[in-house]
Amino acid sequence: xxxxxxxxGVSLATASRALSNAPGVAAATRERVLAVAExxxxxxxxxxSRLSGGSTRRVAVVVPHLSRWFFGAMLEAxxxxxxxxxxxxxxxTVGNAADSHSFFERLPARRKVDxxxxxxxxxxxxxxxxxxxxxxxxxxxxxxxxxxxYVSIDDEVAGRQAMDHLIFLGHxxxxxxxxxxxxxxxxxxxxxxxxxxxxxLRDAGIAADPSLVTTVDWGGLQGAEAxxxxxxxxxxxxxxxxHSDEVAVGALRTVRRAGLRxxxxxxxxxxxxHPLAELTDLTTVSQPVRQQGLLAGRMVLGLxxxxxxxxxxxxxxxxxxxGSTAPPRR
Numbered sequence: 001x002x003x004x005x006x007x008x009g010v011s012l013a014t015a016s017r018a019l020s021n022a023p024g025v026a027a028a029t030r031e032r033v034l035a036v037a038e039x040x041x042x043x044x045x046x047x048x049s050r051l052s053g054g055s056t057r058r059v060a061v062v063v064p065h066l067s068r069w070f071f072g073a074m075l076e077a078x079x080x081x082x083x084x085x086x087x088x089x090x091x092x093t094v095g096n097a098a099d100s101h102s103f104f105e106r107l108p109a110r111r112k113v114d115x116x117x118x119x120x121x122x123x124x125x126x127x128x129x130x131x132x133x134x135x136x137x138x139x140x141x142x143x144x145x146x147x148x149x150y151v152s153i154d155d156e157v158a159g160r161q162a163m164d165h166l167i168f169l170g171h172x173x174x175x176x177x178x179x180x181x182x183x184x185x186x187x188x189x190x191x192x193x194x195x196x197x198x199x200x201l202r203d204a205g206i207a208a209d210p211s212l213v214t215t216v217d218w219g220g221l222q223g224a225e226a227x228x229x230x231x232x233x234x235x236x237x238x239x240x241x242x243h244s245d246e247v248a249v250g251a252l253r254t255v256r257r258a259g260l261r262x263x264x265x266x267x268x269x270x271x272x273x274h275p276l277a278e279l280t281d282l283t284t285v286s287q288p289v290r291q292q293g294l295l296a297g298r299m300v301l302g303l304x305x306x307x308x309x310x311x312x313x314x315x316x317x318x319x320x321x322x323g324s325t326a327p328p329r330r
Contacts, residue, residue, distance in 0.1 A: 004019070008032050055304075059088070062094055063092070116131060158287060177227070179218040227250065240267070242269065249274075
């Protein structure tokens with residue numbers, strides 16, 4: 001803080017007030033002090049902070065989306081655990097690369113929390129270094145980010161459950177609609193769920209056909225468009241494995257608009273057990289989203305209390321058979 005005051009040309013007391021957002025500091029002066037702090041990657045010592053004012057009783061949650069069911073459901077469960085422990089949640093939305101860069105650049109110099117939860121959001125090596133500067137506990141919920149304690153499912157296992165179901169029913173011409181988030185390409189969900197497709201075919205002795213694989217942006221409309229492509233093939237698939245239920249629901253719409261019957265003419269399966277899956281009678285692989293949020297919240301509490309917590313929790317997934325899958329017509 002002495003260095004910051006010297007470089008910014010202010011007194012130590014003014015630097016302290018500016019960094020703690022206390023009143024009595026001109027806006028221009030505060031901005032100058034904060035800019036110097038960011039340049040120096042200044043971080044308040046956690047030990048000194050506890051001695052002077054105790055813990056903040058706040059937890060930061062970094063989330064890429066709020067409107068999607070998966071993120072909202074997990075966030076709701078996580079927040080309920082933290083709220084019950086009398087911890088406040090500071091929510092940071094990083095919907096694109098610019099938001100992500102801004103958040104991680106500013107976070108260490110504005111240390112306000114006792115822990116950070118990265119909710120289904122992968123962090124780069126540079127972002128990891130910024131998080132490490134904070135000197136607080138980091139937890140990854142809904143997927144593994146770097147070498148942090150995490151709670152997640154095994155995406156490859158979930159994909160195999162879906163594919164093995166279709167193969168068990170007797171399908172051999174199986175298409176895959178792979179889904180990617182156009183705003184976030186670093187997340188390993190896509191390759192893991194795609195790996196499951198190829199490994200299942202290989203283990204069943206089925207040759208992979210590139211024409212049966214299509215990749216689209218995450219969403220129902222995109223799934224519908226992908227299904228249009230697949231139905232335009234000279235020999236359409238008898239079954240479709242979609243990376244998510246949202247994509248699968250879009251595929252269902254296209255199949256039915258084409259005058260085909262599900263599952264008599266074509267089977268469709270997704271992953272997640274989105275609320276729409278039950279409404280549309282979609283066979284899926286269920287992942288317990290709320291449970292992951294609860295477990296991540298309890299992991300945060302354990303770390304803050306200094307407990308010896310389990311650092312890697314993989315929550316099991318389960319095949320849910322509904323009316324969208326059946327053996328192919330002979």
